[in-house]
Each structure stands twice: as C-alpha cells, then as structure tokens.
Amino acid sequence: MTALAIRNLSHGFGARRALTDVNLSVQPGSFAVLLGPNGAGKTTLISLATGLYSAQQGDIHIFGHSIRRNPLPALASLGVVFQMPTLDLDLTVDQNMTYHGALHGLSRREARERAFEELERFGVNDRQDDKVRSLSGGLRRRVEIARALLRRPKLLIVDEATAGLDVAGRQLLLTHVRSLCRRGLSVLWATHMLGEVEPSDQLIILHQGNVRWEGEACDFAPDGALEAAFLKITGRSA
Incomplete structure (x- = not known):
C-alpha cells in the first residue's frame, strides 16, 4: 500500500494559485525528497497533507485512508516536523x-x-x-x-528541518532519518537544498505549484550533475 498518495491536488489563496493538479506518491520505506526553490509550494502541500488546510480540489491518502473522508486513521499514521519550530x-x-x-x-x-x-x-x-x-x-x-x-508513525513528513543548521548537524539528521527508512519508516523530506539529495532517494521536484519530476534521483541526473538538471527543469540559469 502506498504510504502517501496525492491525486489532482489544487489549492489557492485568493487569486494566487499555490498548487495546480499535483500528483505524487511516496512508497513504504522510502526516503522521498520534495525538492523545490523557495515559493514552490512545498509548505502549502505539507499543510494540506498534514490536515492543517482542507484541500480545495483533489484528495490525499495516507496508507489508503483519505484525509478528507477518513481523517482519524489517516493522521494516526503520521508524524510531522514543521518548518517553524514548535517546541516550548x-x-x-x-x-x-x-x-x-x-x-x-x-x-x-x-x-x-x-x-x-x-x-x-x-x-x-x-x-x-x-x-x-x-x-x-x-x-x-x-x-x-x-x-x-x-x-x-509509519509516515514522517519533514518541512525544511535543516534550515539554519551547520553541515555536521544537517548530515547527522539526514543519516539518522534515512536509517529509520531501512527499518520501515516512510519519509517525505521537503527541502530547497540540493546537497540533501542522494542518488538512491525518491525525488519529487515541485516548481511554481506543479510537479516537474518524480522518480529516482539517479535517473534525474544520471551524470551526477544534479544542480545543472535542477536549474534546467525549473527554468533558472546557473
């Protein structure tokens, strides 16, 4: 069963469209990187996937349970680390x-x-x-x-958890969370940092509210030139 399935998801704030017809999946036991520049729509997507917002269009399933129609078992499988610190x-x-x-x-x-x-x-x-x-x-x-x-939880969603950390601190977090995937945890890791992507990761690239790529990171940049491929797909120059 798919850990996270997002289908035909669209959401906006007034006249501004934050997400448009987004489709993506996170497989059980995988470390999926949701990569995109600032303003791509990552935090909006996570707010919808964690039940903070109600989607205007589309549906989100966590281990087969729809957040819209059956939120309690869906959210019971979920652990979340938001972008803004929430510790007292x-x-x-x-x-x-x-x-x-x-x-x-x-x-x-x-x-x-x-x-x-x-x-x-x-x-x-x-x-x-x-x-x-x-x-x-x-x-x-x-x-x-x-x-x-x-x-x-069976699914951990993390939004920009390493922002502001030094290289050693960032690597410690990533290494530990990836080790949990080998024990069965599924992870959606949102970031704008290319250096946090490894070839074995599932990679989802979000740009201007649209999914521009979904697949294994090694297939996205088979020559290892992740930055060049990312700049090309998001229409940016080096």
Whole structure:
C-alpha cells in the first residue's frame, strides 16, 4: 500500500494559485525528497497533507485512508516536523516530550520510555532535564524529530528541518532519518537544498505549484550533475 498518495491536488489563496493538479506518491520505506526553490509550494502541500488546510480540489491518502473522508486513521499514521519550530522554549526537553505523548494518549511512563529511546538515537538523551531555550538550533531540531517519532508513525513528513543548521548537524539528521527508512519508516523530506539529495532517494521536484519530476534521483541526473538538471527543469540559469 502506498504510504502517501496525492491525486489532482489544487489549492489557492485568493487569486494566487499555490498548487495546480499535483500528483505524487511516496512508497513504504522510502526516503522521498520534495525538492523545490523557495515559493514552490512545498509548505502549502505539507499543510494540506498534514490536515492543517482542507484541500480545495483533489484528495490525499495516507496508507489508503483519505484525509478528507477518513481523517482519524489517516493522521494516526503520521508524524510531522514543521518548518517553524514548535517546541516550548520554557519547558525542559522531557516536559516537551511527555506533554506531546499525553496529547496522543500515551501514559507518562510510556512517553518517557519512548522519549529516552528516541532522544538516545539522536545523542541528546543527556539533555532531557535542560530547558529547550538552552539548546543550540541543531539540538532543538533533533528533539523535534525525536518528538515526531514518539507516537511511532509509519509516515514522517519533514518541512525544511535543516534550515539554519551547520553541515555536521544537517548530515547527522539526514543519516539518522534515512536509517529509520531501512527499518520501515516512510519519509517525505521537503527541502530547497540540493546537497540533501542522494542518488538512491525518491525525488519529487515541485516548481511554481506543479510537479516537474518524480522518480529516482539517479535517473534525474544520471551524470551526477544534479544542480545543472535542477536549474534546467525549473527554468533558472546557473
């Protein structure tokens, strides 16, 4: 069953069309990169796929469940990291995690056990008692992804999670999330950074609200010249 299926999706804000007849799929266990320049429509698409907005046209299915017609089981399979940070800066890491767990019906004990497990994977379990505002930007992003995984989703949607991070922090996040795909997690990773794409990734290029390419990254740029191919398909010059 397809992890995420978007069919004939269109959405606008007043007279401005943000997305036009978008079709794409994310397969189970795949790391799918939603690549596009700023303003391409990535955040609008993610807002629709996570239920923040209701689509004006088209439908979105998560593991076979329509967000429009059957939202509860659709969204129950989903973990999300939004572009804007959503951690409470004045709470500790542990408090942020357990509060999120409580919102999703986890007991305090179960939430803390899962929190320790996820934070340990990211190397931040020793900061559980620290307030979030004392953490660096990179550590906060690790905590946000760990929090999104707390409910053990089958699909993780991430919007520009590495913005503002240094190279080492960006690579750590990408390496860890890709390793989760090998354990069965499906990921839609939205970014405008070409350096975050690997040849084995599923690649979806969004530009001006339209899907310009969908397939394996190695097929999009078989000679390895990803930047040149991307500039060509989006009508930009080097």
